[in-house]
Amino acid sequence: METIISASLLGCNLADLTNEINKAHNAGVDWLHFDVMDGSFVDNISFGLPVLKSIDKASDMFLDVHLMIDKPEKYVTKFVEFGGDFVTFHLEATDCADEVIRLIKEKGAKAGISIKPNTPAEAVLP
Numbered sequence: 671m672e673t674i675i676s677a678s679l680l681g682c683n684l685a686d687l688t689n690e691i692n693k694a695h696n697a698g699v700d701w702l703h704f705d706v707m708d709g710s711f712v713d714n715i716s717f718g719l720p721v722l723k724s725i726d727k728a729s730d731m732f733l734d735v736h737l738m739i740d741k742p743e744k745y746v747t748k749f750v751e752f753g754g755d756f757v758t759f760h761l762e763a764t765d766c767a768d769e770v771i772r773l774i775k776e777k778g779a780k781a782g783i784s785i786k787p788n789t790p791a792e793a794v795l796p
Contacts, residue, residue, distance in 0.1 A: 676701035708739040726753025750777035758782035
């Protein structure tokens with residue numbers, strides 16, 4: 671089994687993002703993990719589309735986008751268009767998980783589903 675290292679950008683120095691990405695790449699990181707928080711689905715607010723687009727232009731690394739946002743179906747195609755190679759969304763954030771997966775795959779990215787700790791794993795099976 672291949673090991674993949676995906677480093678989160680949340681802990682980096684945002685004032686020196688290009689250098690931080692280069693350091694991660696030089697350290698052997700395979701993917702950049704991009705946490706998107708909307709202040710609604712989760713309490714915090716983080717990066718959005720303009721930052722992802724800038725990172726995609728500055729690096730050829732695989733971009734692992736984790737959407738912690740309500741109604742991901744409204745934005746998921748933009749996150750792929752702006753550079754997301756793998757887009758994960760929360761099952762609890764949408765009523766149309768099948769549609770979100772279809773939209774991600776239609777744009778050529780890989781899709782993932784995440785669940786909150788209190789959600790039973792079986793909930794993703796349908």
